[in-house]
Amino acid sequence: MPGPTASEALGRFVAGSDWRDIPPALRHEAKRSLLNHIGCALGTARDPAVRTAVRVMRGLGGAPRVTVFGQSTRLDAMGAAFVNAVASNLLDYDDTHLNTVIHPAAPVAPPLFALAEQGGLSGAAILHAFLLGGEIACRIGNAVSPGHYARGWHITSTCGAFGAAAGCAKLLGLSAGQTAHAIGIASSQAAGTVENLPSAAKNVSVGNAARHGIMAAFFAAEGWEAAPAAIEGPLGWARATGDVPDVAAITEGLGERWEIGRNTYKPYPAGIVFHSVIDACLALRDRLRAPPEAIAAVSVAGDALLLARGDRVVRNERDARVSIHHSAALGLVRGHAGVADFEMPAVADPALAAFRAKVAAVLDPSLPRGAARVTVRLADGRVEEALVTTPRGSEARPMSDAELEAKFRDNAAMGGFADRAEAQIAAIWALEEAPDLSCLMGLLA
The missing domain is CATH 1.10.4100.10 (2-methylcitrate dehydratase PrpD)
Incomplete structure (x- = not known):
């Protein structure tokens, strides 16, 4: 039976x-x-x-x-x-x-x-x-x-x-x-x-x-x-x-x-797959100690879900909470990612908007779900990278x-x-x- x-x-x-x-x-x-x-x-x-x-x-x-x-x-x-x-x-x-x-x-x-x-x-x-x-x-x-x-x-x-x-x-x-x-x-x-x-x-x-x-x-x-x-x-x-x-x-x-x-x-009010992006950018900000204008380009690599959810134009606060570009900008420009950082005043902030344009999303199928690799290229030619596979709030780092x-x-x-x-x-x-x-x-x- x-x-x-x-x-x-x-x-x-x-x-x-x-x-x-x-x-x-x-x-x-x-x-x-x-x-x-x-x-x-x-x-x-x-x-x-x-x-x-x-x-x-x-x-x-x-x-x-x-x-x-x-x-x-x-x-x-x-x-x-x-x-x-x-x-x-x-x-x-x-x-x-x-x-x-x-x-x-x-x-x-x-x-x-x-x-x-x-x-x-x-x-x-x-x-x-x-x-x-x-x-x-x-x-x-x-x-x-x-x-x-x-x-x-x-x-x-x-x-x-x-x-x-x-x-x-x-x-x-x-x-x-x-x-x-x-x-x-x-x-x-x-x-x-x-x-x-x-x-x-x-x-x-x-x-x-x-x-x-x-x-x-x-x-x-x-x-x-x-x-x-x-x-x-x-x-x-x-x-x-x-x-x-x-x-x-x-x-x-x-x-x-x-x-x-x-x-x-979640320690950040954003989609869970963006937490590694934020953590990696916060780590790079602390390491580089460079002003936003000294950063020429940012590459964010992740799995298909990260790109499907987050490679988007940011028009409103809902977009911001599921955006690779906005998450990276918050980590590298503001150095924090609280509730106010995903609201409309932050979406419209000229400094964040300009920085979002520097961010590119790249597919890396070898990365597990929830992970992100962020590569920063400075105006002077230097390149720095940070990889986060277990962000704050994850099962491994609750x-x-x-x-x-x-x-x-x-x-x-x-x-x-x-x-x-x-x-x-x-x-x-x-x-x-x-x-x-x-x-x-x-x-x-």
């Missing part, structure tokens, strides 16, 4: 998982992920895009029962999940699973917070559901990478819908069969395109991944079913959006090898708890919550012992 399908294997794994079996290190990583996620969402609380999302979702939703991070208003569960997903992903400052380039928390955590707050569930329940949902998103991402992204599918939005559905199914206490159907139903909702990344349409697909997870889980709870092989079948989601899927990457080692444990966090706390404080201050930051941080670290989310949500409203 044939073995279980991908959805069936994942359904059994999610429904059968016991919090008591989750290793302490992985539990702590869940808290780190949520600390980073909530901080990023608070940092955009005043952003017009977030305010617009609140306004639109208020007009579409039901009873306002769920907290929207950093806002004075409440929304229904699906509306709050949508807005919180958008907010946390807006600045490209959120977490990243490098192998897939999925940002797991943005689509997965918000629907879980919404359901847990609405249902009075414990902090441990949301941590557990987040680990399971993030794991499913990353495993399905592994199975379709790199062809899925290369075809133009925004993998955070597409695979995030599966993770959101699985996490919500866990919080709702669905059976293995119901959870499998929730994941299968999500296959009909998983969408989002790379072409839209420099636009607000990206925000819609990330927000939809979060709210679609709730919808898929609730439909499964009411008895709706999906095809058993909705993911990997001949006309299933994976083949429709990419190459033949690696089903083993989804199903093998469930509960033993955790992909979500490889989650990483941000410490103290660094994540400092990042949270900076984001909270941007959103107008500097006076609550310490209490918010403490409440997130204490989630595992919290009987419900009332304390944390009170601090985030």
Whole structure:
């Protein structure tokens, strides 16, 4: 007899998982992920895009029962999940699973917070559901990478819908069969395109991944079913959006090898593959001690993903956050790369614009994903080079708890919550012992 399908294997794994079996290190990583996620969402609380999302979702939703991070208003569960997903992903400052380039928390955590707050569930329940949902998103991402992204599918939005559905199914206490159907139903909702990344349409697909997870889980709870092989079948989601899927990457080692444990966090508010560019340019700036006008040309070499994402004309702040040229200019001209360095005043800065024109992107397929080699040619003929394969924040050089706390404080201050930051941080670290989310949500409203 044939073995279980991908959805069936994942359904059994999610429904059968016991919090008591989750290793302490992985539990702590869940808290780190949520600390980073909530901080990023608070940092955009005043952003017009977030305010617009609140306004639109208020007009579409039901009873306002769920907290929207950093806002004075409440929304229904699906509306709050949508807005919180958008907010946390807006600045490209959120977490990243490098192998897939999925940002797991943005689509997965918000629907879980919404359901847990609405249902009075414990902090441990949301941590557990987040680990399971993030794991499913990353495993399905592994199975379709790199062809899925290369075809133009925004993998955070597409695979995030599966993770959101699985996490919500866990919080709702669905059976293995119901959870499998929730994941299968999500296959009909998983969408989002790379072409839209420099636009607000990206925000819609990330927000939809979060709210679609709730919808898929609730439909499964009411008895709706999906095809058993909705993911990997001949006309299933994976083949429709990419190459033949690696089903083993989804199903093998469930509960033993955790992909979500490889989650990483950004020290710079830019696409993860640009962090090596920034680090290399900062190192060269420190080594050369040369003014920008003394630099004649800059060459940035990286893999195909780096060039596909970052060899672009910079017209706005969204372009800047995924630009090889802007990242190099920040490292070599300004010597820092904070949130303000990717906003419109920096995009329009004549000094940065002039320097971006000196930067050329070069394909080097021998370099691993996330690496960059930067070569600087000075006006006097000297040439200097820096190679970075493990940037700050990578799996090999992770941000410490103290660094994540400092990042949270900076984001909270941007959103107008500097006076609550310490209490918010403490409440997130204490989630595992919290009987419900009332304390944390009170601090985030």
